[in-house]
Amino acid sequence: MLNRSDSGGWQRTSPVAIAIFVGRSAKSGYDRYGMWSQAVAAIGVTAFLLRNPQYTALILTAVLIIFLLVGGLRYWFFRFRIEEDRILIRQGVLNRTAVDLPFERIQGINVNRGPLERILGLVTVVIDTSGSLSAEGQLPAVSPGIAERLITRVAEHQGLAPDVPATPDTGPDEVPAEGLEGKARQLAGAGLRAPEERGEVLHRLANRELLKLGLAKPGASLFYLAALILVGRQVDVVVDGVVGTFESVSGAIAGPGVVGAATAVTALVLAFAVLLLATRVGSAIVRYHDFTLWREGRSYRSQSGLATRREVAVGVHKVQQIRVNQSVVYRWFGRYRLSAPTIGSSLDADEDDDDGADDAEVLRVPWADGALVERVRSGILRGEDERLAILPEDRAFRRVSRLYIRAAALRFIFVHVPLVVVALFFLAHFVSRSWRGGDLSSTDLLGRYVAIWADVSLIWVALSLLLAVPVGWLRWRARAYMHTDDGIASRFGLLGRTVEACLFRKAQGVTVKRSPLQRRHGLATLEVETACGDVTVPYIEHAAACRLRDYIIYRAESSQRRWH
């Protein structure tokens, strides 16, 4: 039954993998050094090349050679070997990594195809284990035959082995293995078969909806603006450029004068907004083109992307928390953003830039209506108390104490005001630098600079004092919580709404906190710690918080079900 002939020596993938390794090096550099430093470096290099164009060709060639060399080396040192009961992967040039994956630990084998691979008829095999093997468990650019062979081999092995992977989470939705065929079908992944064949398709994102999704996600503008400010030296050049464009545009459109200037400003702002929206819509299309969500056995899977189809698989029992987010624009469209993180994946880090987030450990539905959210919720909570609310407008939510308004207002004043005042200090610094050409002495400069800063700060402090109470009130309106016998949900926000919900038995720890204000009024804040962030309920009765805490740790301690 076991074909031993190909169990032999070490194999390399095809040389096409070089391109993939180049891409991966670039990406790991991007991940390691972050968006900011990337932008700074890009702007710096561009500025250098603008001033010294003679080096352009040299630098480009050097970069190309370095990338090719790195990719080539990584390709040469990447070997894998399929044995009877395991697959061995060796990789790394300097830091060598050895991964041995026993077949019984493999939960699924996904087959992904990038654009290059699609042209050449190759695939990337991604081995899905319960652990966190993201980059190590991959075979880039191999022939589909190898994927096929691996799938049958693993299916045979798991079919033969009496102790198929332990599944203590015996939900009522257990799918029994139907022999080797079923096993192979369960294992085999994306590139080979369509989601419809693999499970129950819950959601497909239509193109019109995709457009709305792009429109609903602004937020890149600040990044570009801040990146520009960071590279202080180049600001003058950019400002000059913008002012120059502005003058020529206003001259061309309406001649000199107030009307012309106003028109030009409007045009400029409009152009910027259109450009921004186009970027957002474009990135949404690249990332979420043909987003498909389906349920396969006991896991949710999603596939999306224009160039590279990205597949995410999250086992229902591994979900630690459910988070539903509705920004103002989402609210306008009546849609929600749902994410269900598993252990170790932090939600807060990639809340806003899920364009860069590449972890397969979080199930994300970027654009869902209420019915779909409810469906996913009851799928994840199946067998537990399904009344747990996760839609922000759920009537089961209860408000917290009105004293929360005071606390939120005070926090607004004491946190945001100093922050903005410090930020204004640096802004004033930039403004004063542009006067340096004048005949002011350095002392005068310092004086004017501090004066401007003080004025602007004073205005901001006055403004924020006015804003504090409305902000506190809005936050209080958004703050609510509810719990069932099995879980707790908390809602918060300012204009938008976010709901975080978790099951009691997934709690990692429970904290009851009390500030002086809360102690005076017999209130407390309850924090339920999960493996991927907290669910916080502030300003509830202290006695109630303690009772709830005792109940939650009782549930966590007495639970015999696997929680991850």
Add this chain to the structure above:
Amino acid sequence: MTDSISPETEETGMFVNPAVPLDSLPGTESLEWTPLHPRFARRLQVAALIRSVVIAGAGAAFHLLVIARIPPITENLPWLPAFGWTVIGTFCLWSILWPAVAVPRRGYVVRDKDLLYKSGVLWRSVKAFPFNRVQHTKLDSTPLDRRFGLASLSVFPAGAGAGQRVRGLGQETAERLRVYISERIEHDGDAEPGDEDAARVPEVNSEKDSEVTGNPGQ
């Protein structure tokens, strides 16, 4: 808000969840909190003192070598050094005095199935960590800790950034707690489905009490 806690019997596969009268849940109000080691406050104060000396030295060097040599500052902002020294002095004094206030308010309880830790003077918190969610524990002590015969015990549940470090335990207590918690973690691994409502009698901290008060450490 308390009306909806009403655990019911439910059956989900192999998991059986018996009804629990809410009042019978072990509460956390009537607990005997174990204080930290009596010498811990002194240890923090010594550390603060050392830190203060270093900061004061660095501040003095900065004052004499940098600030005093920049004419625009000495002429226009003559109050700046005094202001700086006031801030530094307040900070150092506060950091030396504060442990005497804060440490007595910290405490912990080890029960059969969880560890509780309380802290905070103005903003108070009580944290609870069930042992069957703890992934691993860590015992560590700095050279200064060892001079005072102290050690810190950390418990790490799954997930990043969580967990609790209990500082200021006697070395012996810390080691005993570590062994106890490790046993609990292992015990949880092969727990039978039936023993879920095994007695959760709050741990009697007799040996820890005696250790904290009686053992002089080294």
